[in-house]
Amino acid sequence: MKFEIQARVERPAGFVLDITEQCEAESLGLVGPSGSGKSTLLDAIAGAAPGARVALDGIDHSSTPMEERAMGYVTQEPLLFPHLTVRDNLLYSPRAASLGEIPEALGIAHLLDRMPRHLSGGERRRAALARAFLSRPRLLLLDEPFGGLDEPRRREAMSLLSHIRRTYRIPMVLVSHLADEVIGLTDWAIRLEDGKAAARGPSLSVLRAHETRIDNYFSAAVISPGRVRLGLVELATGIPESARGEVRLACYAHDILLANQRPAEISARNVFPCVVRSSAPAGSSVLVDLGEIPLRALVTPQAVESLSLKPGSAVFVVIKATSIAYLGPAYS
């Protein structure tokens, strides 16, 4: 989907969102510190904030009232209509003809006759998502859709969303402060700072440039169940055996070990030689860029000294297979 956004929105507290962006993305991520204007921009796209010119795939929606824009808007807090059952909530949109397989897919089929107050936070969230899907949106607008979920549920909800999005081919705009969500679910990202676009580009590079918690995100080709090829290196990973083709993976920088010699007997499945490209202080640690492959390792200054790491040093990289997490299939 081609996004053309030109928004100037003034909020009462003196905050001004001023942004002009154009991009072509399956799904667009909005990142940035809180108060940087992510939600305001989402409001502008939804039609809830006046003063924005929004064109999608060349069609200008600026003067289309909110109810005709067909944007599936899911707010930070899962807001269901409290006076309607879950079923009536899901079928609220005049465009929602029937429930179909959506409640089943989102695991809320057994809750249809309940009132929202009897639902847990996670269930409400899934119901709000289902309601947005069922309104047959041309675009999904998601504001921190997984906030407040615990880690396993968050991962589960992420893969569910990714699955549904691909099945129904709905483009989306995702606001999130978590790098893995943006990288896992979007292919293009805009970084907002103080109401302005500070950076833009493929999600991976936008996040890698600014992420404070240093993670490695990369895509690699599956070559056999659980194993991927990353450049010249073959890695054993913790990905599902069913994963095929190009996949997106993540690995914490502090989970990567460096050694001067090849460790002999070790449980870690991945040991391979590499050349240090550069190193830079990161807080009280040192971030080592491992040149040929897109990975960075976080080590202590003492380790840098005792291994005498400097640009050009040859090292052995050690990564546990289970430290490499699966984010989802790559975008085509």
Add this chain to the structure above:
Amino acid sequence: MGLAATLLSLPCAVAVAWFLERTRSPGRGIVQTLVMMPLVLPPVVVGYLLLRVFSPRGTLGRALEIFGMPVAFHWLGAVAAAAVVGFPLFVMMSALAMKGVDLRLERISRSLGRGAGATFWRVTLPLSWPGILGGALIAFARGLGEFGATIILAGRIPGETQTIPLAIYAELDSPGGEERIWRLILVSVGICFLSVLAARRLDRWHVRRLEMDR
């Protein structure tokens, strides 16, 4: 008469409350002030102004009379007086009830494809009707006790424009009226007490039913 007054003002009160609560029109301040006037003006002044408006000599009064609806010195006058003095409370309570409805819910409704009108019917009204009904009860109780405006606009015609306060006033100087006064007082205290109590209960029941934060 109290009931007729309440029903008569219901659509107006809801409309004005919506206007005050959900629009950003520049005229809001003026409208709000005007709506509040009957609450602070001496009732006699309200009655006199209404009399001028509805007088058979005025255009509106004459028009209504032609349609068989004389207001001045008619039971409809008592209805009009009760409606006008109860109106500010009605609007205030209704606006408060609408304020309690999360704006984001209305926004979501619109994003799901329901226009402003449909959103009002399907979201705002279902979530605020107990408060509006509470406002109606309070306005009803207030209208019931209306004296000054009523006596000027409707006069005191037994069996026609005789409201409870007017009846009490009449009994003051009739021999042996004390017992009947007490009976009337008991009735009006009872009705008002129940109305206010019901309004409060309704609101609490509603909040609990939907677990809404307010």
